[in-house]
Amino acid sequence: MAARKTQAKTNVSAEELKTYYRDMLLIRRFEEKAGQLYGMGLIGGFCHLYIGQEAVVVGLEAATKDGDKRITSYRDHGHMLACGMDPKGVMAELTGRTGGYSKGKGGSMHMFSKEKHFYGGHGIVGAQVPLGAGLAFADKYLENDNVTFTYFGDGAANQGQVYETFNMAALWKLPVIFVIENNQYAMGTAQARSTSTADIHTRGEPFGIPGEIVDGMDVLAVKAASEKATKHCRDGKGPYILEIKTYRYRGHSMSDPAKYRTREEVQKMREERDPIEHVRELLLTGKHATEEDLKAIDKDIKDIVNKSAEFAKESPEPGVEELWTDIYADAQA
């Protein structure tokens, strides 16, 4: 990815820019805290951090309206925070406590919110792709103009079920945006070693699904792409593919020794392409905010994250009797 040149002029308001800064910072600080709690043994099992990829969800969410849906993989904390789920409920789920979104029984990869239309959290690579098309089918059937964001990775894009889904989604003109979060690695495998073509966004062509590449380290570029894709879906034109080029700074999961890439590669990305630093520069060079304003936002975010960690530590663990509850859905609900 080429180094970015920051422009002082943007076509969004100062307030919008500040919101994106805040929303991305919340994800970054939340994930850093989750990493700390994991290190302290307070979070167990799998934990996949989203650090570096914040502009993807924040930019896409900027073009959503109430009723739109989202579904993603196991790297899901950022998606939950970006759609407005409560950081306390997410952190408490990570620590396996009753105050969590799944009452402490789901953990990092299994959280849901009916209120925010967040449908998980899926540990099986690619499993969420047909499910996302199913959500979009429901909206089409109900004749509303909601859109479903179905997120998956560059590795998941090589799964057979993705192409079965592309076929059905195109055939039925489903209002689904397939968001390929191309962070260039699938666990320890670089894209060039796993994927026959460099351009994953063209994979919809045989099905007549348009696709484009988006700079995922630039929240404004992602927002513009989201506006275009949501309009396409709301106009009844069927699915759309966004291949968003991004980068994860941390390992695949907390247990990744990261031997497949150099420290220099990660450092270069952090220094030249960091999505939060980008908006910070836009705010300062455009004189939309002062250093003091940004410090106040940083402090506010730190407080929210610290409170979520306190809540997560104080919330009780589920009792043994909870092993027998929430197994089947209540038919009356």
Ligand SMILES: Cc1ncc(C[n+]2csc(CCOP(=O)(O)OP(=O)(O)O)c2C)c(N)n1
């Ligand atoms: C069906 C299936 N195969 C393999 C795995 C193990 N696995 C977990 S994540 C992963 C890599 C996925 O990479 P990508 O889709 O690029 O997503 P990222 O982790 O980069 O966000 C693999 C192979 C799994 N969970 N499910």
Ligand SMILES: [Mg+2]
């Ligand atoms: Mg990947």
